[in-house]
Amino acid sequence: MTNAGPKSKTEMIKAKTEDARINSGLTNEAEEIRIRLAEEKDLPDMARIEADNFSEPWSLKGFQDALNLPETARLFTAVDEKDHLLGYLVLYFTDFDGELETVAVEKGFRGHGIGGALLSAMLDFGREKNLEQIVLEVRPSNEPALALYKDRGFLPCGIRKNFYSFPTEDAIVMSYSFRNHQ
Numbered sequence: 001m002t003n004a005g006p007k008s009k010t011e012m013i014k015a016k017t018e019d020a021r022i023n024s025g026l027t028n029e030a031e032e033i034r035i036r037l038a039e040e041k042d043l044p045d046m047a048r049i050e051a052d053n054f055s056e057p058w059s060l061k062g063f064q065d066a067l068n069l070p071e072t073a074r075l076f077t078a079v080d081e082k083d084h085l086l087g088y089l090v091l092y093f094t095d096f097d098g099e100l101e102t103v104a105v106e107k108g109f110r111g112h113g114i115g116g117a118l119l120s121a122m123l124d125f126g127r128e129k130n131l132e133q134i135v136l137e138v139r140p141s142n143e144p145a146l147a148l149y150k151d152r153g154f155l156p157c158g159i160r161k162n163f164y165s166f167p168t169e170d171a172i173v174m175s176y177s178f179r180n181h182q
Contacts, residue, residue, distance in 0.1 A: 032081060035076055036079060056164070066101075074090075074122070075088060085106075087104060087115065088102075089103040097131055100136040105118075134154075136173070137172070138174060146172070155176075
């Protein structure tokens with residue numbers, strides 16, 4: 001089953017997102033990263049990257065379930081020119097708000113703007129859907145993620161005690177208010 005919504009599986013959410021290309025800086029100036037919606041073929045790589053990045057990763061079935069919920073979920077991917085998956089982001093949403101469920105970038109591709117491009121695509125989608133806010137949880141020890149979220153306009157709004165396991169750690173709850181970023 002494919003993700004409904006856009007007219008084609010790889011169609012971008014907005015014209016702004018269609019042009020969201022970044023230079024990877026890894027091989028040569030010609031190599032670019034493209035942001036597109038996830039497809040069924042991406043899910044095994046998403047599950048692999050997830051398992052490489054998190055102590056309590058989403059399963060392949062979790063990604064499949066999200067892909068099959070086009071009215072309440074969007075899965076964004078970052079791919080290179082050969083359509084190899086380099087990163088992804090999963091957003092669940094209602095008519096009013098969204099929750100960033102998981103985001104990860106392949107270890108060898110971090111620090112090249114891929115996570116920021118994925119967040120930008122998500123925020124563009126949130127504006128298009130007229131969401132009021134998007135929330136997320138992040139480990140206090142994940143300083144690169146905290147810096148990225150703050151840079152994109154997310155603000156801390158609470159703590160969830162002992163939210164994470166392996167190791168046990170609180171979660172910082174952060175929120176992006178579209179009203180404050182018009």
